[in-house]
Amino acid sequence: MSFNLEKLYELLPSIYRLRDIETGKNTVNQSVAKYIGELQIQLNGLADQYGQQAADIRREIDEQQRGPLKALLAVIAGQLDVLDENLEQLYDDQFIETCAEWVVPYIGDLIGTRGLLSISDAEFSQRPVVANTIGYRRRKGTASVVEQLARDVTEWNASVVEYFLLLATTQYMNHLRPSNVAIANLRDWKSLLYINTPFDTIPHTADVRRIERKRGKYNIPNLGIFLWRIGSHPLTLATPYKIDSLRYQFDALGKDTPLYNLPEAEETITHLAKPVNVPIPLARRILHKEMTTYYGKGLSLSVQVGNNIVDPATISICDLGDEKDINGNVIGWYNMPASKTAIDPVLGRVAFASAPSQPVKVSYHYGFTANMGGGEYGRQDTFTTGLLPLLRVPTDKPTIQQAIDALSVSGGVVEVEYNDYYFETPVIKVPANKKIELRAADECRPVLVASGGIEITGGDSSDFILNGLLISGGYMHVPLIDSGNQPNKLSGFQIQHCTLVPGATPAIGTVTAAPSIPRLVVELPGLNVQVDKSIIGRIRSVDGANITITNSIVDAIGKTEVAFSDLSGQDAGASLSVTNTTVIGKVYTMVMNASDSIFFAALLKNDTWPAAVLAERLQQGCARFSYFPPGSIIPKPYNCQPATAGDKVRVQPLFTSLNYGDPGYCQLHAICPCEIKEGADDAAEMGAFHSLYQPQRVSNLRARLDEYLRFSMEAGIFYGS
Incomplete structure (x- = not known):
């Protein structure tokens, strides 16, 4: 049973529908008529393959020209849809497979x-x-x-x-x-x-x-029950980092990263998991002995030259570690091949005997704890709905800058395709009362290699959204005035599922290596910045802006470095709201609001800062269920750690790794104190991975074990990763 608007409208006599259409067209005011004209221009410019976008625009034109009778039926149809959906859900709720x-x-x-x-x-x-x-x-x-x-x-x-x-x-x-x-x-x-x-x-x-x-x-x-917290995440047909004509690294930023296997589903319910069934790093000897299990299209890894996957019979698995001279300087790699293609799964390196004549692509799996910082995981539910037109790069426009320029009047979406490098430093200007979203296509993770600041400006009530990109070399810059010496009136800036690489970045293509610099610079007072499920380097901002960070990592590469401050790095920055976030480095904010977060910071021996974490206004904001280094100057803490002076040595965050790119990056170590592992307001862990609810998962497992263990047996729960 379905009561959509068009069906109800068609049940009316034709005379009433004709009069309603005429009434709707006659009541359109000048601003609405202009908007309809813009939509019609977009509709005429769409190619045949964008049928869904065309249908959305036609629907919007129809809504703007809708008469009073059709508008009334739209309300009725909407309520009937709610009732229809509710009836269907009541039936679905009878079954565990389909219930809410x-x-x-x-x-x-x-x-x-x-x-x-x-x-x-x-x-x-x-x-x-x-x-x-x-x-x-x-x-x-x-x-x-x-x-x-x-x-x-x-x-x-x-x-x-x-x-x-x-x-x-x-x-x-x-x-x-x-x-x-x-x-x-x-x-x-x-x-x-x-x-x-x-x-x-x-x-x-x-x-x-x-x-x-x-x-x-x-x-x-x-x-023994072993749980594997680090998952295996794919990257398909990605461009590897090129060191020279013979040597490549799987990671796009040239980091040594272990390659993970793609876990195989177990064939029978009586089968106990083997190494091939869980996400673990690939060992050299395992890959050498069981090449057909792990190497190939759709498997754990593959190397492709042009359109052809390198034949496994011509691959040698070996140690491609750094070869150094007597002074400790790296002069090359060990075991460079003479005839075959060499792969090192432990370091994530590949070497060719002769320079490939066609572009090299790699497909592999890397380890990480959560869907954060961009990747091939699905992000479609975070895309802005109803925002048109949509321009794809490079399908519709060859460059990101050209696509953004094409939206200089209407706003819209720029969607970057493929897991490639994009060598650009775009200048983004958002029209007044419009919104531009620059995003990676779903299940893609492109790398934007910038050579400087990516400037973002806008008119009144304008918004810019960045979603799903990995940005190397440059930084996001929101200036006070634009390139035309006009005031920047950008209203909102959102960063979702992105990585603004912490620390130094390597030379990629024609873009030179860049030192560790702030990755987000906000010079515009009154701007609202929202960061969610992202990994980001140092932040510099002016007083008057508002920065909200959730489910993310802010990494200054060292707990004595400055992670958040004003533009000079020495005074109070914007008002900061932090939830479920791990911050590595010192913080100086005007107003602090923190919940379920970790501030891993410390002062230098002769530091000029009075505290590693401090807020200027102590009568505003709040600090709850978070870890702050001892001596922090913050609003009166509520259930924060360390709770007493005697706990300051014992209760400290312990991480599996603090090196960006490692599988256990910012993951709380298994021996981290329970005050932090279970210290959030809902008894989950503090920090960036709060939403994984790891303590609750283990508690649920413990609650069910006794029912299924044999008499007198005892189980221990361990972390495999």
């Missing part, structure tokens, strides 16, 4: 699935747990059901280890296990490679300490 998220706990309660924490805005769902509960109970007591339970509850990759199988014990003569010997075979390279990992197969002596407290592992009643 809020219904999941109620269906779970009907079959006795209890004890799970419900989190409304979490990225993971309880739906798989409830859907598979009956299946769990049929197989309870087996290691495979515990592994599936861990995957479904946490929505992380998981592997389970039965440690009694790895005990070096005297064997019962009526039940011999020839594979379980009490010594390590030093010729078995694969067993030696996986020592002290979840895939260790070498027998161990018994350890009587309790596994639940993560003390001992190898004992008869012990079961």
